Amino acid sequence: MPEKKYSYEYPHPAVTTDIVVFTIRDQQLKLLLIKRKLPPFKGSWALPGGFVALDEDIDQCAERELEEETGVRGVYLEQLCTYGHPGRDPRERVITIAYYALIPSEKIQIRAATDAEAVDWFAMHELPELAFDHATIVEQAKQRLLTKLDYSTIAFQFLSAEFTLTEVQKIYEIILEEEIDKRNFRKWALALESIEETGEVCRDGRHRPAKLYRKINPREVEILK
Amino acid sequence: MPEKKYSYEYPHPAVTTDIVVFTIRDQQLKLLLIKRKLPPFKGSWALPGGFVALDEDIDQCAERELEEETGVRGVYLEQLCTYGHPGRDPRERVITIAYYALIPSEKIQIRAATDAEAVDWFAMHELPELAFDHATIVEQAKQRLLTKLDYSTIAFQFLSAEFTLTEVQKIYEIILEEEIDKRNFRKWALALESIEETGEVCRDGRHRPAKLYRKINPREVEILK
DNA sequence: GCAAAAGTGTTCCAGATACACCCATGT
DNA sequence: ACATGGGTGTATCTGGAACACTTTTGC
Numbered sequence: 394m395p396e397k398k399y400s401y402e403y404p405h406p407a408v409t410t411d412i413v414v415f416t417i418r419d420q421q422l423k424l425l426l427i428k429r430k431l432p433p434f435k436g437s438w439a440l441p442g443g444f445v446a447l448d449e450d451i452d453q454c455a456e457r458e459l460e461e462e463t464g465v466r467g468v469y470l471e472q473l474c475t476y477g478h479p480g481r482d483p484r485e486r487v488i489t490i491a492y493y494a495l496i497p498s499e500k501i502q503i504r505a506a507t508d509a510e511a512v513d514w515f516a517m518h519e520l521p522e523l524a525f526d527h528a529t530i531v532e533q534a535k536q537r538l539l540t541k542l543d544y545s546t547i548a549f550q551f552l553s554a555e556f557t558l559t560e561v562q563k564i565y566e567i568i569l570e571e572e573i574d575k576r577n578f579r580k581w582a583l584a585l586e587s588i589e590e591t592g593e594v595c596r597d598g599r600h601r602p603a604k605l606y607r608k609i610n611p612r613e614v615e616i617l618k
Numbered sequence: 619m620p621e622k623k624y625s626y627e628y629p630h631p632a633v634t635t636d637i638v639v640f641t642i643r644d645q646q647l648k649l650l651l652i653k654r655k656l657p658p659f660k661g662s663w664a665l666p667g668g669f670v671a672l673d674e675d676i677d678q679c680a681e682r683e684l685e686e687e688t689g690v691r692g693v694y695l696e697q698l699c700t701y702g703h704p705g706r707d708p709r710e711r712v713i714t715i716a717y718y719a720l721i722p723s724e725k726i727q728i729r730a731a732t733d734a735e736a737v738d739w740f741a742m743h744e745l746p747e748l749a750f751d752h753a754t755i756v757e758q759a760k761q762r763l764l765t766k767l768d769y770s771t772i773a774f775q776f777l778s779a780e781f782t783l784t785e786v787q788k789i790y791e792i793i794l795e796e797e798i799d800k801r802n803f804r805k806w807a808l809a810l811e812s813i814e815e816t817g818e819v820c821r822d823g824r825h826r827p828a829k830l831y832r833k834i835n836p837r838e839v840e841i842l843k
Numbered sequence: 844g845c846a847a848a849a850g851t852g853t854t855c856c857a858g859a860t861a862c863a864c865c866c867a868t869g870t
Numbered sequence: 871a872c873a874t875g876g877g878t879g880t881a882t883c884t885g886g887a888a889c890a891c892t893t894t895t896g897c
Contacts, residue, residue: 396627397625397626397627398625398627399625399626399627399628399629399630400622400623400624400625400626401622401624401625401626401630401632401710402621402622402623402624403624403632403669404624404671404672405624405626405630405631405632405633406630406633406670406672407626407628407630408630408631408633408702408713444628445631445702445713447629447631447704447711448704449704450702450703450704451700451701451702451703451713472699472700474697475676475697475700475715476676477633477670477675477676477715478675478676479672479673479674479675485626486672488633488670488676488713488715490700490702490713544769557876558876558877559875559876574860574861574862575876575877575878576861576862576863576877576878576879577859577860577861579877579878580859580878580879581858581859584858596868596869597875598868598869598874598875599868599869599870599872599873599874599875600866600867600868600869600873600874600875600876601866601867601868601874601875601876601877602867602868602876603875603876603877604876604877782849783849783850784848784849799887799888799889800849800850800851801850801851801852801888801889801890802886802887802888802889804850804851805851805852805886806886821895821896822848823847823848823895823896824845824846824847824848824895824896824897825846825847825848825849825894825895825896826847826848826849826850826893826894826895827848827849827894827895828848828849828850829849829850
């Protein structure tokens with residue numbers, strides 16, 4: 394039994410952040426999961442996350458956990474919801490602040506952090522059984538992403554620095570799981586005025602080269618009316 | 619110095635819920651605030667809220683706090699965001715899960731809970747200085763309410779059991795702070811198919827009586843496309 | 844009969860949808 | 871020359887915005 398050196402007059406729950414990390418890979422919407430090295434749920438797949446340090450802002454905590462697992466910094470990260478059902482963690486009362494992150498596939502260089510036996514990407518359609526209430530969290534994150542597609546440019550956060558319009562369209566098609574008309578899509582995307590031509594082209598096959606575009610404000614997610 | 623009987627191996631923050639309670643009164647969007655009886659910020663106005671009990675779900679906690687202050691149950695209550703900046707509370711690390719509630723003006727019967735010196739309604743435009751980071755929370759709650767007006771029927775939660783179309787329109791005008799065309803508004807509201815005529819009318823002046831309506835699913839907030 | 848709010852339709856415009864062919868390149 | 875994905879315009883539909891007069895009641 395380890396020594397318990399933090400004492401309070403009233404009971405305090407433990408607080409963690411968990412992060413739903415989305416990316417687009419192999420023409421699929423994928424999710425980063427870690428395999429737990431320690432109990433509870435040892436050996437189960439779970440969302441990356443961890444305890445909030447005492448002097449650390451919760452957003453910072455989520456950023457730190459994300460970086461530990463993926464090595465990426467400065468990607469889109471948004472607070473999703475806080476889950477605090479008593480009993481969601483068998484050890485003690487744990488309240489978790491869930492975040493979700495969108496990362497461009499190029500930036501990916503996953504590594505198992507110290508508390509994980511393995512890290513891997515899973516297609517949304519082929520998720521394993523998840524630890525804790527993480528299946529619920531993932532479901533809500535997916536829902537939020539879908540909703541935000543409709544009224545923001547959030548999907549552009551999946552794009553790397555330079556991209557073709559076809560790549561953008563693919564991202565929408567993958568997430569929405571439906572085909573989109575090419576002409577209408579391009580008209581819409583260009584009317585946003587949040588991307589511009591780089592002047593370069595991408596030659597990657599025996600066909601006409603595609604114009605490359607870049608985001609005008611890479612970090613910004615525009616809210617559409 | 620009180621005895622500190624809850625001990626943990628690692629530091630744990632305190633966790634509270636705070637609630638932004640909106641209503642429409644006197645043709646204004648108003649907010650419920652309490653005057654703090656105890657330090658810190660003794661004598662300041664603040665959001666109602668309190669510590670999460672160990673065996674209590676966080677949603678339940680918010681409901682309980684809301685009921686203690688207003689006596690209402692079963693009103694619209696939604697999680698807003700979690701705030702955990704270290705130093706936001708001078709006593710110790712406190713993370714707060716903010717909620718917002720919409721209550722119909724008829725249901726109001728405020729009472730000062732034990733930890734409050736006073737409770738009162740304030741117009742959004744005439745808020746006093748607020749304790750902690752509550753001004754930020756209120757700002758974000760207002761923002762969320764405005765956004766949700768656009769794509770949901772959330773504003774109907776301000777309505778009592780029976781109402782006239784003019785009353786509904788007033789609510790929208792008050793929140794949006796702009797006038798709305800009567801014919802367009804009624805066309806829109808009736809096309810939703812979430813309200814129906816009661817068959818009764820409201821006679822309240824020397825003019826034509828107004829038809830009364832009721833919500834078809836009173837608790838439901840519809841998401842509009 | 845008059846003051847006051849309730850109730851009611853049509854036209855117009857903008858943005859979304861449906862739809863098919865030519866272009867530039869690599870092999 | 872042909873296979874492959876890149877690139878482009880027009881007609882139609884639909885939902886939102888603008889706009890003014892008649893109705894029913896209380897006094």
